[in-house]
Amino acid sequence: MMSAPDRSRYPELVDGKPVVDLDSEKYVKLWHGPQHPGITGNMSLELTLCGDEVVECKTHVGYLHRGFEKLMERRTWIQNFPVVCRIAVPEPAFNEYLYAAGLEELAGIEPPERAQWxxxxxxxxxxxxxxxxxxxxxxxxxxxxxIGQWTVTHRDYLLDLFEEMTGGRIYHMYMLPGGVRSGLPDGFEERLEAVLKRVEKLLKEIKLILLHNSVFKARTVGLGIIDREMIDRYGITGPNQRACGIKRDVRKDYPYLVYDRLDFEVITGTASDVYERTLVRYREMHQCIDLIRQILERMPRDGPFHEPLPNVLHWKIPPGETYVRAECTRGEKGYYIVSDGSLYPRRICIRGPSYTHAFPVMEKMAIGTDIADIAGLMVSLHTYPPEIER
Amino acid sequence: MKQLFERLRPLFAVTDFEQRRTDLAFLHIPKDYAEMLIRHLRDHEGFSHLVFFTAVDYIEDGIFRLIYMLHNYATKDTLGVYVDLSRAEPVMTSIHPLWEQAALYQRELKEMFGIDFPGSPGVDEDFLLEGWDEIPPMRREFDTRAYAEKTFFPRAGREKTDPRAHMQAQLYPDEGEK
Known part of the structure; x- marks a missing residue:
């Protein structure tokens, strides 16, 4: 029979909240972020330590709050594209797509086949x-x-391609209601294939240097285990969910764009620790490369890439509300859009996976973790603060 | 989804069912029955995933509309449960015992709309705004432009272009302003 855990090192709980007496010299408060290389974006963790062990964790956001959802209510529908792409800096395209897809549904617009590809x-x-x-x-x-220097370099090769394709490296404003702003430039496909080959070579090296590295394994195996029971209870989605063996992926379960015409399997793991989440994402990177190649092989080269829109300065979306979702790198991303029939959105609410991953999940899993592993645990949840702050 | 509504109707005071897509529907329920309905949907109808929880301010009708967006992974259905609250008394039963992330949504709604959820952990703590002493900023009567003009000051020598006039000139040079 297991004995009850020794809670003498933990703060006393009063009304469900830990009472930390810093004068007792038993605990230390430590702010991990917002200026810290081991934090994902502009957020911070307020940690209470007992020795090296975290006994309490509170997530703090608000460092880059610009009120995106509020700002969108006083801009016309089309003027919101430069706003939405700022809601997840490293992957703005999912915001562009979802906002465009939501407007298309409410306005009854069907983008042409080529635009979907x-x-x-x-x-x-x-x-x-x-x-x-x-x-x-x-x-x-x-x-x-x-490894960070290598991956950032290779990301830059992809940003070069985004610049060719859309005119912008980070924020593209490329997907508009009705389609996309342009087709692919001449020779783009060859240059993309060359970058994919370089990324593949890099991933092979990273497999040897990181995934087979005994120090990395020793520190990540068994760290930050997400129990299966936590998945729905905490609203966990994406690779964080799949790493514990649950086979859910918006691309497969609720196909959008042309995903139902591509061949791929949902990648899952079993151990649900930091190492397993790394492995699932690593395999999903290979899957991305495979999907890109399938798209290049099957996509139509001719035909329109955009449906004509009415004068967007006077464009009124019919009244109604909808929710559209997509699988971003971190899980289910969604846009809830309400139109009252006017020139402006009545309400837009963005559902980002970081909301739950960075708050209740992180706050729970940090407890009992060694301070040296907090950064790795945080990154393994893969969160982006702008989609929390909206 | 219509069958679900028919099953719920005798049990709860649900109204105004609207099927948006085959996999997305909305319904309304009075405030006093909402928590019971949501618990029932989670425990007996398979809506185990709280997708998000937010509010819309219908100031012209004097109400806040809460939206509990629930999802059933087995049937792949998404259901939006609407609850109207009087703007004069914006208080709602907390659902934090049902989902861990609900307390965070409620904390946000308290700060951004001024809707209270008594008993919800940390509901009175700051979420994003420190030292905010204006009205809750997501309420319709909060004017972001007036706030910005009052709080900040224009930078000398900065040229401004009206986005609307610029887009008109770029996109529709031959059309007059309608």
Whole structure:
């Protein structure tokens, strides 16, 4: 029979809240972020330590709050595209797509076939670029800083391609209601294939240097285990969910764009720890490359890439509300859009996976973790603060 | 989804069912029955996933509309439960015992709309805004432009272009302003 856990090192709970007496010299308060290389974006963790062990964790956001959802209520529908892409800096395309898809549904617009393929290509390139940024952070959090330099370089090769494709490296404003702003430039496909080959080579090296690294394994195996029971209770989605063996993916379960015409399996793991989440995302990076190649092989080269829109300065979306979702790198991303029939949105609410991953999940899993592993645990949840602050 | 509504109707005071897509529907329920309905949907109808929880301010009708967006992974259905609250008494039963992230949504709604959820953990703590002493900023009567003009000051020598006039000139040079 298991004995009750020793809670003498933990703060006393009063009304469900820990009471930390700093004068007791038993605890230390430590702010992990917002200026810290081991934090994802502009957020911070307020940690209470007992020795090296975290006994309490509180997430703080608000460092870049610009009130996106409020600002969108006083801009016309089309003027909101430069706003939405700022709601997840490393992967703005998912915001563009979802906002455009929501407006298309409410306005009854069907984008042409070619636009659907180009959008899917754009989203998968975005997924790969975002995963590269994450992989560097995950490696760096455990002392492998060089890998971060390699992945950021390779992400930059993809950003070069985004610049060619859309005119912008980070914020593209490329997917508009009715389609996309342009087709692919001449020679783009060859240049994309060359970048994919470089990324593949890099991933092969990272497999040897990081995934087979005994130090990385020793520190990540068994760290930050998400129990299966936590999944629905905490609203966990994406690779954080799949790493514990639950086979759910918006692209497969609720196909959008051309995902139902691509061949892929939902990648899952079993152990549900930091190492397993790294492995699931690593395999999803290979899957991205495969999907991009399938798209390039099957997409139509001719035909319109955009449906004509009415004068967008006077464009009124019919009254109604909808919720559209997509699988971003971190899980279910969604846009709830309400129109009252006017020139402006009545309400837009953005559902980002970071909301639950960075708050209740992180706050729970940090407890009992060694301070040295907090950064790695945080990055393994893959969160972006702007989609919390909206 | 219509069958679900028919099953719920004798049990709860649900009204105004609206099927948006085959996999997305909305219904309304009075405030006093909402928590019971949501619990029932979670425990007996498979809506185990709280997708998000937010509010819309219908100031012209004097109400806040809460939206509990629930999802059933087995049937792949998404259901939006609407609850209207009087703007004069914006208080609602907390659903934090049902989902761990609900307390965070409620904390946000308290700060941004001024809707209270008594008993919800941390509901009175700041979420994003420190030292905010204006009205809750997501309420319709909060004017972001007036706030910005009052709080900040224009930078000398900065040129401004009206986005609407610029877009008109770029996109529709031959059309007059309607």
């Amino acid at each position: 180009i959008r899917t290509l754009n989203l998968e390139m975005m997924r790969l670029a975002s995963f590269l940024a994450w992989l560097g952070g995950q490696a760096g959090a455990f002392g492998n800083g060089t």
